[in-house]
Amino acid sequence: MTQAIRNQRKPDVLSSGPVPEDVSIRFDKVYKAFGTKKVLNGLSLDVKRGEALILMGPSGTGKSVTLRHAIGLLTQDSGDVWVEGHDMARITAPELFNLRKRMGYLFQEGALINWMSVADNVALPLVENSDLSPSEVEQRVREKLDLVHLEGVWSEMPSEISGGMKKRVGLARALITEPELILYDEPNAGLDPEISQSINHLIREVSDTLGITSMVITHMVSCVRTVADRVVLLDEGKVIVDAAPDDFLNHDHPRLRRFLGQDPD
Amino acid sequence: MQIFPGFTNFARSLGAQGVLFFQVLARLHHIPKRRAFVSAQLYGAGNKVLHVVLLVSFVMGMVLSLQTGLVLADYGQQDQVGIVVAVTMAREMGPFITAIILSATVGSALAAEIGTMAVSDELSALEVLSVDKISFIVMPRVVALILMAPVLTIFADTMGIVGGGFVARSQLGVSAPLYYDSALESLRQLGGLVAVPKDVYGGLMKSMVFGGVVAIISCAEGLRTRGGALGVGDATRTAVRDSIIAIIIVNYFITWFLYQN
Ligand SMILES: Nc1ncnc2c1ncn2[C@@H]1O[C@H](COP(=O)(O)OP(=O)(O)OP(=O)(O)O)[C@@H](O)[C@H]1O
Numbered sequence: 001m002t003q004a005i006r007n008q009r010k011p012d013v014l015s016s017g018p019v020p021e022d023v024s025i026r027f028d029k030v031y032k033a034f035g036t037k038k039v040l041n042g043l044s045l046d047v048k049r050g051e052a053l054i055l056m057g058p059s060g061t062g063k064s065v066t067l068r069h070a071i072g073l074l075t076q077d078s079g080d081v082w083v084e085g086h087d088m089a090r091i092t093a094p095e096l097f098n099l100r101k102r103m104g105y106l107f108q109e110g111a112l113i114n115w116m117s118v119a120d121n122v123a124l125p126l127v128e129n130s131d132l133s134p135s136e137v138e139q140r141v142r143e144k145l146d147l148v149h150l151e152g153v154w155s156e157m158p159s160e161i162s163g164g165m166k167k168r169v170g171l172a173r174a175l176i177t178e179p180e181l182i183l184y185d186e187p188n189a190g191l192d193p194e195i196s197q198s199i200n201h202l203i204r205e206v207s208d209t210l211g212i213t214s215m216v217i218t219h220m221v222s223c224v225r226t227v228a229d230r231v232v233l234l235d236e237g238k239v240i241v242d243a244a245p246d247d248f249l250n251h252d253h254p255r256l257r258r259f260l261g262q263d264p265d
Numbered sequence: 266m267q268i269f270p271g272f273t274n275f276a277r278s279l280g281a282q283g284v285l286f287f288q289v290l291a292r293l294h295h296i297p298k299r300r301a302f303v304s305a306q307l308y309g310a311g312n313k314v315l316h317v318v319l320l321v322s323f324v325m326g327m328v329l330s331l332q333t334g335l336v337l338a339d340y341g342q343q344d345q346v347g348i349v350v351a352v353t354m355a356r357e358m359g360p361f362i363t364a365i366i367l368s369a370t371v372g373s374a375l376a377a378e379i380g381t382m383a384v385s386d387e388l389s390a391l392e393v394l395s396v397d398k399i400s401f402i403v404m405p406r407v408v409a410l411i412l413m414a415p416v417l418t419i420f421a422d423t424m425g426i427v428g429g430g431f432v433a434r435s436q437l438g439v440s441a442p443l444y445y446d447s448a449l450e451s452l453r454q455l456g457g458l459v460a461v462p463k464d465v466y467g468g469l470m471k472s473m474v475f476g477g478v479v480a481i482i483s484c485a486e487g488l489r490t491r492g493g494a495l496g497v498g499d500a501t502r503t504a505v506r507d508s509i510i511a512i513i514i515v516n517y518f519i520t521w522f523l524y525q526n
């Protein structure tokens with residue numbers, strides 16, 4: 001199975017090395033099942049360096065699973081996942097360690113360490129893996145918490161703040177190392193419209209920084225409008241629409257029209 | 266037929282625990298960096314179990330004193346009851362009671378806590394942030410339990426002897442000075458690397474091993490947790506069950522090792 005899929009790889013890709021220079025993340029006919037439940041069914045997708053790509057799709061279709069492959073939390077059953085020139089199925093532990101230092105990941109539920117305060121959570125990557133002094137760390141934590149509109153929140157525990165706040169703390173933690181490659185799993189789910197829009201602008205600003213690549217899962221059209229360079233629709237573990245944001249929103253693919261809640265006629 | 270899945274599962278967890286043990290060993294030099302975590306664990310967990318250890322060992326000492334006292338009284342030897350209580354508490358009951366209490370309270374909490382982290386993506390978050398979860402979560406807890414167990418055991422030994430003394434006086438008519446003199450006399454023989462009574466020393470060695478066993482098993486079960494709240498429940502149950510089994514088996518081997526000649 002694996003071999004058959006590998007052999008089908010396009011010849012131009014083979015001749016130009018594993019992945020072209022300008023591709024940051026490549027999914028190549030990726031299959032993934034949990035037990036008998038097939039989730040990814042031959043997903044192929046390139047994310048160009050510097051691009052902000054939005055992933056949309058019905059609930060349970062494998063968007064989070066896709067994102068987890070890109071950071072090595074899951075490994076595909078067959079097909080290839082390439083991230084920054086690394087074959088994720090064969091990456092060594094030190095390579096993965098270094099690659100992840102260049103990446104940021106916002107978990108769908110925030111995934112804050114429940115026995116550490118908000119500030120300690122945001123500071124964690126710097127405290128563990130950098131030589132910054134405590135005052136520099138504090139400075140940076142304050143900066144990032146301000147960015148996500150959590151100025152006054154500092155010593156609260158994760159259990160004491162709302163779901164939307166957890167999400168934003170998670171975002172601050174993902175941004176604090178100033179990563180080059182950021183994966184956002186529903187950054188604006190559960191936020192009020194005002195904060196949601198300002199988070200969209202924040203993501204757009206971050207991705208406008210030179211060379212930063214973003215993958216964003218969202219259910220919100222407002223996020224597509226503000227953030228996206230390109231949008232793909234995932235359904236049943238495959239890409240079914242891949243377009244620029246304007247084309248995407250006006251695309252006449254029946255599955256997409258149904259997904260966006262507008263019947264074709 | 267039913268027994269085989271149980272055994273393969275058992276072998277698999279034993280493997281996971283063995284690996285975890287060596288991973289923790291390899292990170293002991295992180296203790297200075299993690300000392301805040303270690304002391305938080307020590308203080309937090311120690312505080313929660315101390316009163317349980319005091320109560321249970323006190324009553325256990327009473328039972329011990331009464332049971333052996335009645336047998337000794339048949340031979341007119343009830344004056345010796347202090348010796349029996351002191352030696353039994355120091356060698357066996359103190360470390361054992363402490364370990365069982367630790368596994369039921371601290372160990373189960375460890376498994377649940379780490380299991381919850383596993384199912385709520387917190388462990389994945391640590392992985393993504395390139396934070397070593399063994400050094401960050403497991404090692405401080407293992408070290409804290411290894412340090413805590415002998416301290417609690419000393420409390421247990423003391424309370425057990427005191428509890429036995431109450432019964433000796435009220436039920437067996439052995440005077441307090443006689444009881445305590447004989448109890449202390451029996452622990453006079455010194456041994457080991459430091460100048461503590463040999464029986465106490467052996468017991469403390471045991472309790473450190475028990476503390477490590479409880480911590481490793483509970484953390485390993487927590488790390489393996491999958492599948493939401495049900496999985497956390499499973500991990501907790503397995504952690505306590507396996508810890509108690511392991512304590513009983515390991516106890517035999519340490520006893521054999523310490524007292525073989
Ligand atoms: N670790 C896992 N073990 C078993 N099944 C899993 C696991 N992770 C995901 N799944 C299954 O894979 C499917 C896709 O999950 P995924 O979380 O990627 O959905 P999603 O597209 O992100 O949906 P949503 O929009 O609701 O977040 C789901 O049916 C889920 O049950």
Ligand SMILES: [Mg+2]
Pocket residue numbers: 063064065108185
């Ligand atoms: Mg999801």
